[in-house]
Amino acid sequence: MAHIIGVVSQKGGVGKSTLTRLVAREFAQQGWDVKIADLDVSQGTCVEWGRIRQKNGVAPLIRVESFGRLEPALADAERFDLVVIDGAPHATATTLDIARVCDLVVIPTGLSLDDLRPAVVLAHELVRKGVAADKLVFVLARVGESVASMEDARRFLAQAGYDVAQHELPDRIGYQRAMNAGLAASESAHRTLNEKAEAVAQDIADRLTALVSRREVA
Numbered sequence: 761m762a763h764i765i766g767v768v769s770q771k772g773g774v775g776k777s778t779l780t781r782l783v784a785r786e787f788a789q790q791g792w793d794v795k796i797a798d799l800d801v802s803q804g805t806c807v808e809w810g811r812i813r814q815k816n817g818v819a820p821l822i823r824v825e826s827f828g829r830l831e832p833a834l835a836d837a838e839r840f841d842l843v844v845i846d847g848a849p850h851a852t853a854t855t856l857d858i859a860r861v862c863d864l865v866v867i868p869t870g871l872s873l874d875d876l877r878p879a880v881v882l883a884h885e886l887v888r889k890g891v892a893a894d895k896l897v898f899v900l901a902r903v904g905e906s907v908a909s910m911e912d913a914r915r916f917l918a919q920a921g922y923d924v925a926q927h928e929l930p931d932r933i934g935y936q937r938a939m940n941a942g943l944a945a946s947e948s949a950h951r952t953l954n955e956k957a958e959a960v961a962q963d964i965a966d967r968l969t970a971l972v973s974r975r976e977v978a
């Protein structure tokens with residue numbers, strides 16, 4: 761069965777499409793057959809990126825398709841090893857549907873309380889509606905240099921009862937330039953940036969492996 765990872769948020773611009781592309785690329789690089797289902801029809805960020813990637817002949821191949829609804833997005837999921845769903849800018853009714861069908865739900869957030877509060881409200885809402893809390897993982901994304909604010913954010917999310925990926929994705933122009941060229945955050949022109957992005961993707965992959973193996977044992 762295809763694994764499904766959803767990337768969702770309450771707020772726009774927190775890094776969903778960036779993490780979607782990163783995760784898709786890192787799994788594809790490991791030989792997985794990966795599809796991105798872009799559910800953000802208004803912007804089509806991943807679709808546009810996929811077009812540029814194809815035009816530039818970047819390997820590994822990642823199929824990207826746009827969908828207005830979840831059901832058709834998953835209709836051919838069995839043909840893939842992994843489907844990564846890029847959610848719409850803001851949480852909608854579909855966000856809950858995504859969370860329900862996913863093996864793992866990634867919620868990117870910035871470090872400010874302005875970002876953290878709505879992210880936690882969304883997570884609480886998903887859990888209240890029956891999504892297992894351990895299916896959710898927060899990723900601190902677009903972060904600056906302040907270690908103190910990262911620690912504060914981690915504490916806030918831990919107190920709210922949620923897990924946070926061990927590594928953060930910093931805010932760097934190098935990532936934007938990579939994505940402009942159809943590349944993922946781990947394919948930038950800078951080795952240190954690539955390593956940071958790979959570490960975030962590895963946290964997500966480890967999390968997926970743990971969840972899936974636990975489910976298989978149960």
Ligand SMILES: Nc1ncnc2c1ncn2[C@@H]1O[C@H](COP(=O)(O)OP(=O)(O)OP(=O)(O)O)[C@@H](O)[C@H]1O
Nearest residue numbers: 772773774775776777778849902930931932935936
């Ligand atoms: N780590 C980063 N460093 C620099 N720029 C970034 C980073 N992550 C995202 N960006 C930029 O920030 C903007 C928003 O990122 P992204 O599109 O990934 O967020 P999003 O949550 O998908 O947004 P939306 O809610 O509009 O769909 C984009 O211009 C993207 O290129």
Ligand SMILES: [Mg+2]
Nearest residue numbers: 776777800805
């Ligand atoms: Mg997006």
